Amino acid sequence: MENARIMGINVDESDKPAEWVGFRPYRPSARLEIDEVHSKQGVKVVHSFGYGGSGWTVFVGAAKEA
Numbered sequence: 001m002e003n004a005r006i007m008g009i010n011v012d013e014s015d016k017p018a019e020w021v022g023f024r025p026y027r028p029s030a031r032l033e034i035d036e037v038h039s040k041q042g043v044k045v046v047h048s049f050g051y052g053g054s055g056w057t058v059f060v061g062a063a064k065e066a
Contacts, residue, residue, distance in 0.1 A: 003043045007038060007041050007045075008041070025049060025050060025052070026052030026053075027049075027050030030048075030049065030050035031048065031049055032048045032066055033066075034047075035047060046063070048062045048066065
């Protein structure tokens, strides 16, 4: 939540997440890139999605690559 505060999100007025849902979105090509605009605010924002059912398998490698 602290990273959200750094980015200017008022977490005290935001709805708290209540559930974890195992969606596994797939794209023909996964997205892995650093968001340069928001990363300048002191938090490294990485877009990493689209791996489908392999997401839990490849996330560590994707994080290291980013």
